[in-house]
Amino acid sequence: MAVEKKKKVMNADAVKEELLKKYPPKVARKRAKQIHITGEEGNSEIMANVRTIPGIITMRGCTYAGCKGVILGPTRDIVNITHGPIGCGFYSWLTRRNQTKAPSATSDNFMPYAFSTDMQDEDIIFGGEKKLEQACLEAYEIFKPGAMAIFATCPVGLIGDDVHAVARKMKEKLGINVFAFSCEGYKGVSQSAGHHIANNQIFTHVVGEKDVEIPGEYKINVLGEYNIGGDAFEIERILEKCGITMVSTFSGNSTYDQFATAHTADLNTVMCHRSINYVAEMMETKYGIPWIKINFIGAEATAKSLRKIAQYFGDKKLIDRVEEVIAEEMPAVTAVQDEVFPHTKGKTAMLFVGGSRAHHYQELFNEMGMKTLSAGYEFGHRDDYEGRHVIPDIKVDADSRNIEELEIEQDPTRFKPRKTEAELAKLAEEGFGFKEYEGMMPEMDSQSIVIDDLNQYEADKLVELMKPDIFCAGIKEKFSIQKMGVPMKQLHSYDYGGPYAGFKGAINFYQDIKRMVTSKVWSGMKAPWEENPELSATYVWE
Amino acid sequence: MLLRHTPTEIKERTALNINPAKTCQPVGAMYAGLGIQGCLPHSHGSQGCCAYHRSALTRHYKEPVSAATSSFTEGASVFGGQANLVQAIENIFTVYEPDVIAVHTTCLSETIGDDLNQIVDKAQKEGKIPAGKNVVFASTPSYVGSHVTGFSNMVKGTVTGLAESTGKKNHKVNIIPGWVEPSDMEEIKRLTAMVGVPFIMLPDTSGVLNGPMTGKYEMFPKAGTPVADIKSTGDSMGTLALGEWCSADAARALDSKFKVPCRVLDMPIGLKATDRFVDTLRIVGGTSVPESVMFERGQLLDMMADYHQYFFDKKVALVGDPDQLIALTEFLLTLDMKPMHIVTGTPGKKFEDRIKELCAEKGYEPNVRAKGDMFLLHQWIKNEPVDLLMGNTYCKYIARDEDLPFVRFGFPILDRPGHQYFPSVGYKGGMRLAEKIVGQLLDRKDRDAPEETFELVL
Structure with a gap:
């Protein structure tokens, strides 16, 4: 006879204590400030946008990823050249699922291409500016783009290549807009620094370049x-x-x-x-x-x-x-x-993703009657929470x-x-608010656990302790969560589905989540002989 | 067209890599580290490297890939990463409790000149490495070689860091399988056991990156090469290194340090390379090849004969890693196919020479390039069309634009399952490859045949 296992609901404070228990004291002190329980009197502050502790398996990426990968990646008609060894350009090649639709079969669309200077040891020793210039010339010769962007990777800043000087020179020589980003991976504490750097340069070098009146009311x-x-x-x-x-x-x-x-x-x-x-x-x-x-x-x-x-x-x-x-x-x-x-009603979710998504997607779960037990950002700042x-x-x-x-x-x-x-x-x-953002925490129920820069240990522990019906994060987290028998929804890549925005997107999301939380896949974990392990002395045919 | 800007006319480029046919060293080092039992790979650099490598491996294997990072900030980049790594080692052993940490460098820590030997020594002296636990390491600058080099360096770092010589031989053969799938490692073990040769395989990701769903997540599954076995590689009778690029350096290190002799073979992909592997096993192990192996060999040969007419003279474009491509080219030639364009992003003039040598036996010279890219491969295809394309998932953009039958092979495969569970090495793997190739060619034939010549039996 199957025994209905009762879900033990652990209170938020006990969960927090459990998460911190194993850490060395210094780590525990810092993490304690990044784990916040909502609704506690006189305490509304969370620590965020601070360094990840070395050795702690973080979900975060780097500044280059935030700049080239996130902000500039989705733009189809700029030739984005990564100045560095091959890896950074390779990993940011088509992996973020930014879709684009060029207006015609001949319009520029450089997104399926990865451009890199593929720096070698001699470039590190003698400097890579010449190679970068040559790469820009070769790219222009073949692709004739309307604009080019250059992205610096870690060693570029360290050896002192001046990517901005190269950009200026190429802009003059080629007669197209060429601009550069000092988005070396070691800057800042997460992708967030890369977003900021991208914002600055796009604003400085591109916004306002064309005074064309766009028709529309x-x-x-x-x-x-x-x-x-x-x-x-x-x-x-x-x-x-x-x-x-x-x-x-x-x-x-x-x-x-x-x-x-x-x-x-x-x-x-x-x-x-x-x-x-x-x-x-x-x-x-x-x-x-x-x-x-x-x-x-x-x-x-x-x-x-x-x-x-x-x-x-x-x-x-x-x-x-x-x-x-x-x-x-x-x-x-x-x-x-x-x-x-x-x-879906009454089911529970956890969301650890991005700098907005962990907040925005709570809306969709609410619409399905699902409760968010715990959430947090990879690279949010205090204002995104509070x-x-x-x-x-x-x-x-x-x-x-x-x-x-x-x-x-x-x-x-x-x-x-x-x-x-x-x-x-x-x-x-009329109560209309400009420049207003209330952040994630005020909208969450009291006693929700908000965790900044969640790491793998805490993710596994949370799932183990609270057994949500669905967990949302990224590709790196997906399969460890699913090994535990909890469906995991990627909210960076949408598990290659979507769209999830707007009205049609909401419909897609409802259906995907329903599929996941009602799937029979997870119930196949136990083989029949594990369910009924009674020993049998001989072959039993009847 | 997705790759609408790729022109047929080829202009020699000296600085710009377009659509790389390689990636950087650390991801290979991370993969190698995962093949050690109880090991947490560690990336000594900024945290983006680790995130990218974990993502790349996860997308390929569809399995959890745990690895830690030194999380460099600007300060660490200026003052050196020693403090970060020592702190990381302490935190990792406290929180995740691995038996081994396999540290690899990145272009960042290499450029600032961090010395892993010295830092790990410091961690040891400061008592950050608990008794009985190990830290192995390798220098893997991203601006030298490729992901293949990183794999090779980490395997070498593991044996130089852990192997010992007790003076008493263990009567085993070391096998270094190279960067192949977990399924391939399993198959190499199976074949070696069938030939009856006791062995130690390093690394071994089978059971780590193709694990089961059990309801429990184990960061360190009971798989991978046990540390005791790695230590024992210094006492082995010899080492078989499968693949010059992936495996030879570690084998040679064992030879020079512990006088464990080594043989460098091709990866056992296809009939002939598998034959050489089995034959070498038999000779070094002093055993005879059992009937069961002969049976599998015969099955492969049978399939090759049965479908020979469809393989014959078909032109193929290939992109991937040197060790795989050499063996694969040989296999395709054995099938009487014609590899026309062969590109690897990994450097090595030897690669070009070896491919040309193989094709010369058939009386033609292919287009072959080491340190090439997929943009060049695509241009070659535009200039001289082929019947089949084989390579990683990025090839699907070329396959779609050029309307080519396409067999996924190599790293990364991001969009189809199977590679982690079913091998392409050994005779069984040869059958799987032949099946995939003929499947693609005949699907195309079925798709394109006019109604009057559409065939039921093929």
């Missing part, structure tokens, strides 16, 4: 959306249906010209706050474009974001159109929601200081406030 940029699994296609579909013009995305399915004309938009909408808020801030200062936080992950969140955009423009035509679109899209969503709900109001209190440490903060001034000719003082006051009265 309601013009926005979508920042921090990387078109994993076609998310951007779905967002584009919805915006187009609403009559909203997307001038640029940073940087899913993007092009050089989109970045170059981004300053002509009238609103910046920020999806992934962590990776792109710098560009939003700088565009506001220089060009007067306000920014708002939006989220297209989750059907309700999508509807809310569309309404917010419409409210900003304040035009009845748009407000009505947005309502029409939501009314048209929602029935299909709720139909699937109703279908999966009985299967909200932007803590920014003035964040201590700037040596690692953050190494990443340049650009001094931005108003553009003498192109700065244009998008709203009058009166309009802003009216929006404020």
